[in-house]
Amino acid sequence: MISIENISKWYSDFRVLTDCTTSVKKGEVVVVCGPSGSGKSTLIKCVNGLEPVQEGRITVDGDEVTAKHANLTALRSRIGMVFQHFELYPHMSVLENLCLAQEKVLGRSRSEAVARAEKLLARVGMADHVKKYPSQLSGGQQQRIAIARSLAMDPIAMLFDEPTSALDPEMIKEVLDVMVELAQEGMTMMVVTHEMGFARKVADRVIFMDEGAIIEDRPTTEFFDNPVSERAKDFLSKILNH
Amino acid sequence: MEYNWNWSILFEEQYLNWLISGFGWTVSVALSAWCIAIVIGALVGVGKTVPNKVIRGICATYVEIFRNVPLLVQMFIWYFAVPEMLPDDWGRWMKRDMPNPEFVTAVVALGLYTASRIAEQVRAGIETVPPGLTAAATAHGLSVGQTYRYVLLPISFRMIVPPLTSEFLTVFKNSSLALTIGLLELTAQSQQIAEYTFQGFEAFTAATVIYVCIALVATVLMQLLEKYTRIPGYVGKEG
Ligand SMILES: Nc1ncnc2c1ncn2[C@@H]1O[C@H](COP(=O)(O)OP(=O)(O)OP(=O)(O)O)[C@@H](O)[C@H]1O
Ligand SMILES: [Mg+2]
Numbered sequence: 001m002i003s004i005e006n007i008s009k010w011y012s013d014f015r016v017l018t019d020c021t022t023s024v025k026k027g028e029v030v031v032v033c034g035p036s037g038s039g040k041s042t043l044i045k046c047v048n049g050l051e052p053v054q055e056g057r058i059t060v061d062g063d064e065v066t067a068k069h070a071n072l073t074a075l076r077s078r079i080g081m082v083f084q085h086f087e088l089y090p091h092m093s094v095l096e097n098l099c100l101a102q103e104k105v106l107g108r109s110r111s112e113a114v115a116r117a118e119k120l121l122a123r124v125g126m127a128d129h130v131k132k133y134p135s136q137l138s139g140g141q142q143q144r145i146a147i148a149r150s151l152a153m154d155p156i157a158m159l160f161d162e163p164t165s166a167l168d169p170e171m172i173k174e175v176l177d178v179m180v181e182l183a184q185e186g187m188t189m190m191v192v193t194h195e196m197g198f199a200r201k202v203a204d205r206v207i208f209m210d211e212g213a214i215i216e217d218r219p220t221t222e223f224f225d226n227p228v229s230e231r232a233k234d235f236l237s238k239i240l241n242h
Numbered sequence: 243m244e245y246n247w248n249w250s251i252l253f254e255e256q257y258l259n260w261l262i263s264g265f266g267w268t269v270s271v272a273l274s275a276w277c278i279a280i281v282i283g284a285l286v287g288v289g290k291t292v293p294n295k296v297i298r299g300i301c302a303t304y305v306e307i308f309r310n311v312p313l314l315v316q317m318f319i320w321y322f323a324v325p326e327m328l329p330d331d332w333g334r335w336m337k338r339d340m341p342n343p344e345f346v347t348a349v350v351a352l353g354l355y356t357a358s359r360i361a362e363q364v365r366a367g368i369e370t371v372p373p374g375l376t377a378a379a380t381a382h383g384l385s386v387g388q389t390y391r392y393v394l395l396p397i398s399f400r401m402i403v404p405p406l407t408s409e410f411l412t413v414f415k416n417s418s419l420a421l422t423i424g425l426l427e428l429t430a431q432s433q434q435i436a437e438y439t440f441q442g443f444e445a446f447t448a449a450t451v452i453y454v455c456i457a458l459v460a461t462v463l464m465q466l467l468e469k470y471t472r473i474p475g476y477v478g479k480e481g
Binding site: 045048050073074075076077078079081083085087088089100101104105106133135136149150 | 378381392396473474
């Protein structure tokens with residue numbers, strides 16, 4: 001589904017990604033972790049072409065993201081993305097947040113879009129809040145809406161960039177629950193997170209990054225039970241004793 | 243010095259008509275210029291934020307030129323210099339055949355000048371929108387144009403209603419400069435009444451009162467607009 005081949009990326013002279021190679025199969029859930037500044041966000045932003053890469057090749061469902069004349073808007077509309085700070089459109093009601101891209105990008109009719117939106121809001125437990133504005137909702141509620149907004153596009157894969165790290169502890173669970181359910185339904189997911197409980201529960205593989213490189217890329221239990229690299233051991237001991 | 247107060251001249255038919263006609267020109271110049279300024283200001287302001295360097299450069303140059311040359315000088319340039327610089331036919335047309343040349347020139351000069359100021363507000367407004375929102379819109383497949391249309395502009399326009407109010411008031415005040423190229427707007431008409439009647443205080447008091455009324459109406463309108471478009475609970479970029 002997602003294939004990342006030998007990508008490298010620089011911000012002017014600064015090398016953010018070094019020769020990263022990995023892939024995510026259909027229905028697979030891959031968790032990306034690593035210390036701050038290791039390039040996790042950058043890596044997943046490259047997958048939907050939000051950030052260009054200077055070397056290497058990325059394909060999603062057979063379409064090359066890194067191609068010179070790739071039709072990025074069409075490609076992106078098929079990949080959901082959820083951000084750390086939710087990024088809901090503040091001037092639109094919850095319902096409009098879910099309808100905008102459905103109507104403007106997918107060309108759905110108003111009634112189709114509304115129907116799809118209402119179904120997904122019910123699914124993330126937000127059906128009673130369609131008319132509210134984002135700033136009138138808690139962080140956990142906003143993030144669930146952001147997930148619903150991405151799902152409304154009927155994506156073939158979902159990217160998550162630290163979806164719970166801006167949330168108060170008591171709201172983390174409600175968001176993780178939605179994500180677990182999604183994973184169990186077979187959604188293809190690439191998730192940057194430090195929620196190791198989530199990783200153990202639903203991830204098929206864990207990718208550990210440091211200084212822009214993929215250090216480990218292994219099945220979940222193997223990664224947790226005997227990490228090979230010192231850096232991953234170090235990272236795990238810090239994060240698990242936290 | 244003995245001054246003979248005579249407020250009643252303001253209500254003599256001839257002078258009252260002058261005031262009304264002056265008021266009409268002032269409002270026409272200001273509103274027409276405002277329309278030009280909003281459209282061009284929005285385009286240039288957006289242009290200053292787009293990824294394309296050439297467009298950004300052109301828009302930045304526009305703002306620097308029109309914002310920094312005094313408005314009075316710009317009026318004179320449009321009225322006296324531009325017809326000479328154009329090809330003969332066009333110049334002759336501007337001087338001889340263009341309807342209402344003072345009015346048109348004043349609207350163009352004031353509109354383009356105000357546009358440069360609005361462009362700066364628009365740019366600043368767009369820059370207050372958190373970059374993550376643009377990323378989200380892009381990630382959902384919206385094109386650059388759609389991102390501006392549905393996300394960046396609606397948010398930034400709401401943020402800049404207060405500074406726009408002050409620009410809106412300024413455009414009425416600045417319209418008085420049109421008298422220098424011979425447009426008989428409110429200030430010019432009051433001056434004329436003063437010359438005919440020697441009742442300068444009354445004439446200029448009338449003009450002042452009318453300007454203040456215009457300002458009050460404009461402020462109320464903009465406040466309604468602000469109230470109507472406010473985003474519930476939203477205060478812009480955090481930190
Ligand atoms: N726009 C940018 N310009 C220059 N450098 C950048 C830019 N964005 C990120 N970087 C740098 O690239 C490196 C990787 O950033 P990235 O955001 O991918 O890290 P991360 O692993 O997601 O970290 P975090 O856990 O803090 O989110 C960091 O050193 C960061 O400072
Ligand atoms: Mg990050």
